[in-house]
Amino acid sequence: MTPITEVAGRRVPLSNLDKVIHPATGTTKGEILHYCAVMAGALLPHLRDRPVSFLRYPDGPGGQLFFTKNPPPGAPPWVRTAPVPRSDDPGARQVVVDDLPSLVWAANLVVEFHTPQWTASAPGIADRLVLDLDPGPPAGTSECCAVALWLRERLAADGIDAYAKTSGAKGLHLLAPIAPTPSAEVSAYAKGLAMAGEAELPRLIVHRMARALRPGKVFVDHSQNAAAKTTATPYTLRARELPTVSAPVTWEEVEAGAAGRRLSFLLGEMAGRLERYGELLAPLTRPGRDRPALP
Structure with missing residues (x-):
């Protein structure tokens, strides 16, 4: 029963x-x-x-x-x-x-x-931007962190604040609150960011999904901004061997990750992290917040 x-x-x-x-x-x-x-x-x-x-x-x-x-x-x-x-x-x-x-x-x-990056009350109109940083071995978390730091600066130049979380595997996700924008326009902007990254850091970043291009580089997956696509929700558990979480992280932790520090968290660590850091992704869900428009 x-x-x-x-x-x-x-x-x-x-x-x-x-x-x-x-x-x-x-x-x-x-x-x-x-x-x-x-x-x-x-x-x-x-x-x-x-x-x-x-x-x-x-x-x-x-x-x-x-x-x-x-x-x-x-x-x-x-x-x-x-x-x-x-x-x-x-x-x-x-x-x-x-x-x-x-x-x-x-x-x-x-x-x-x-x-998805949109709500049921506004289908296909994104209120957040996402970039999924996926390393191709032998690249790993440290390379993802280096790319995340570059993207943070690039987004800031456009007036957009980025926040980071682990994917729950080896990658990172960057999220940014934006003014409501059709998903197709967000996708185009995100692809432009990935291409700019590849142009500036060609030994580190690739913007295309083809496996043959990815060994040793970080694929900046811009496609998850498409209206039909989804991304692992912040704080979700992942179906991995260990009970890892898609965990929000501070930019100081991302910097340490770029230097080789571990950046992976299990479910038993999350309550303590929340108590220590608060809700690091609260700006994504804060009602009434002024959100930047895409350039």
């Missing part, structure tokens, strides 16, 4: 809380749910009003992984969905995780959260 718990007045079914999801650390499903509940104050603002895609890994990162945009079967009626028309399904809808009960319900499915 599946146990039921009450979360903020909603009855949420939970299951297999003792199941080990990350064998390398013995991390259980119950610990994953606890993490999401403890971090809800930081995580929920990045999910709120954004249609979510799930990468599900119910048997751990070594089991079957599957990416889904459709609401999972059996979703409670109180879980919000929003219309997200697709060419193959004009009536498509996706889950929107707006509150703690919805977050706990989704975490019980064992998922990574992925969200």
Whole structure:
């Protein structure tokens, strides 16, 4: 029998809380749910009003992984969905995780959260810019950090403040709040940044995805600004051998990472980081903030 718990007045079914999801650390499903509940104050603002895609890994990162945009079967009626028309399904809808009960319900499915750069209330109109820095071996985190520092200065020259987080793997994500802008225009601007980086640092940066071009360089993936694309949500757990988190980091940490310091964080470290640094990505979700327009 599946146990039921009450979360903020909603009855949420939970299951297999003792199941080990990350064998390398013995991390259980119950610990994953606890993490999401403890971090809800930081995580929920990045999910709120954004249609979510799930990468599900119910048997751990070594089991079957599957990416889904459709609401999972059996979703409670109180879980919000929003219309997200697709060419193959004009009536498509996706889950929107707006509150703690919805977050706990989704975490019980064992998922990574992925969200677009726009909200359900303004589809295809981005309010943030994202650059995904993906290293091609033997390049790694330190090279990503060096590229991030260059991009930060380049964005600042355009009046745009950038914030960094780990991808939860070897890369970094840069995020910047912007004035609402059609996704196609943000994509074009982001591609221009990647091309400028490649022109200035050709031994370090590549702007094209082709694998043959990437060994030893950092691919600046600008494509995730497209309206149909998503990026790992800040604070989401990742389906990796270790329970790594897509964790916000300070620019001082990025500088240290460029010098070779570790820049990877597990779920057990995140509450302490939040207490020490606060919500480093709060400017992305702050209502009423003046946001710069793209040049």
